[in-house]
Amino acid sequence: MKQFFALCAALLLGVSAQAQEFKPFKVNVSIGAAIPSGGGGVLFAVEPKYGISDQIDVGIRLEGAGMARNVIVNGNTTSGNAQFASSFILTGNYMLSTSGFRPFVGIGVGGYGVGSTGFTYVGSGSNGQSSNGTISAGTVFGGMARVGFKTGHFVLGVEYNLIPSSNAAVFDNSGSTQIGTTVQSKNSYAGIKVGFDIGGGRR
Template sequence: MKKIYFLFAVLSAFVLRAQDSGKFRTDIELGYAIQSGANGYLFSIEPKFNIAEDMNVGLRITSTYFNTSVFDPAYLEQSDVNSGSIAVGGTFDYYFDDLTGGSFTPYAGAGLQYSVLSNDYTNDAEGKFGGLVRAGFEWGKLRVGAEYNVIPNSNYSDFYGTGTAYNATNSYIGITVGVFIGGGRW
């Protein structure tokens, strides 16, 4: 009977999951980004601090790249445009580990961010405040998620001197896969 209790205690140590409050961790994620009329990629790194067993706050740094097609008023044709952004912002995540009780843990989060946007159709970079909402799961040290980044649209004037402007959609959906390092016992 003692062997059964010992086996149960050892298995529980591997299955039980909780963040250690007061510990740091860092998420590193790569993803596929979908924007209105464009597809691209994203990379993010996010140092976090566990404020409680099921909650953490972080500083997220994200870089995105998109390739899209816009109407070029100088040549009266569609042109490919490369665009990108770098965003920095604060985040909050809540983990629902009470629902699963194991190494699989769903999470939901939100944040505020400042994005610097640019593209190869204009000479000007533009900064915008926005936000994000996200949800996903962690399994062991693997992190998989979906996010919606809300960034206000931009109006750009071309650098051909025609004064013609076009409207760029900046909000995007990201599907990410990554790992995290640190964070205490998970």
């Protein structure tokens, strides 16, 4: 029994000593490129994080991305207008090293706000009648996976945001008659980000 208590005390002292080696609170600020299917844009993100240990962070990522994405109409691809997407997700990161150069992997889940986008589709046939459509804005549940590295306070990362696709109706030029056309917009996008952590680091 004495050996058991001695072991517990040693573990607690070890955890306490490790906790004193780093500052748990930090805020990451990043900018980068947003890359949806067939389009592109820019993004900005703020992510407050708390270090459970020197290698594990949990946080909340708030990100906004302005980008144009392709719209698929009856299997054919057309360009959609630029739109704004936002996200509010819970994140977790695991540092693969405790040295100065620190590769990491991470995941996240939460809500994604998908902006509306308009498009024009020219139908098949001899008349080639054009049709106008709009994909409405909405909020959906999605996930994120990331890899990257940190050195000092500088952070470089690549993320993939997995977001359900949106569907919409297409109307004729009058805007009142719906055409029996299948429309889909792929909302998932990759992000390439550079940024820095404010706070954190060794004591």
